[in-house]
Amino acid sequence: MMTTGEMDGLEYRLKRSDRKSMGISIERNGAVMVKIPHQAGLNDIEKFISEKKVWIYQKLAKKKALNRERPKREFVNGQGFLYLGKSYRLRFIDDAGTGSGKPPKAAPLRLWHGYFELAESEKANARERFIAWYKKQIKRRLKERIPRYDKRIGVTVKDIRILDLGHRWASCGRNGVINFNWRSVMAPIWVFDYILVHEMVHLIERAHSDRFRNLVSRIMPDYEEHELWLSENGAELDL
Numbered sequence: 001m002m003t004t005g006e007m008d009g010l011e012y013r014l015k016r017s018d019r020k021s022m023g024i025s026i027e028r029n030g031a032v033m034v035k036i037p038h039q040a041g042l043n044d045i046e047k048f049i050s051e052k053k054v055w056i057y058q059k060l061a062k063k064k065a066l067n068r069e070r071p072k073r074e075f076v077n078g079q080g081f082l083y084l085g086k087s088y089r090l091r092f093i094d095d096a097g098t099g100s101g102k103p104p105k106a107a108p109l110r111l112w113h114g115y116f117e118l119a120e121s122e123k124a125n126a127r128e129r130f131i132a133w134y135k136k137q138i139k140r141r142l143k144e145r146i147p148r149y150d151k152r153i154g155v156t157v158k159d160i161r162i163l164d165l166g167h168r169w170a171s172c173g174r175n176g177v178i179n180f181n182w183r184s185v186m187a188p189i190w191v192f193d194y195i196l197v198h199e200m201v202h203l204i205e206r207a208h209s210d211r212f213r214n215l216v217s218r219i220m221p222d223y224e225e226h227e228l229w230l231s232e233n234g235a236e237l238d239l
């Protein structure tokens, strides 16, 4: 027998059968299917769902992300670009400099008084300019963030490489090297920190084992929220 239910805004389908334990799955169409024994009561069901909540939302977000195209940002006046979780509008300025002043020659793109300012002559290179800018910010941030965690975790980060890692946020190389995706600094700072802490912990525990999770949660007790944030919003962090 199939019925439906709802809990905290989450709709699910309920299927009772002769099974002994409860199970949950996400159907191809994105429906949440909860399979339960005949005798299970509403309290048992809700308790089970709330225990699985993070998992459910992660799966749903992944499905959504897969079905969604990456945002195609056009480099036009007024378009929003992300930095540390906030969106700033792009403003082209002529090379002589207008309004808020002339962009320094060495930095054709800058974040200035709440706007990304790019020299008009750099329009054709806008994407490259943004990537270069993000890379620079990551280096700057990491210099300040790594010392917050390295002694507590007990690792030494020997080097940082900032690369295009596609849909991976970071990876852990050999010999204390951490690779960062240039897109990572579009995330809010606590999520950025989580990406960092995750890889720093990998320097001592490579697998996503219980030990790994314990170490991460010791440094960042609410890390599951950041993981969830990434799975729900990660696809937006792109150019």
Ligand SMILES: [Zn+2]
Pocket: 198, 202, 208
């Ligand atoms: Zn990992």
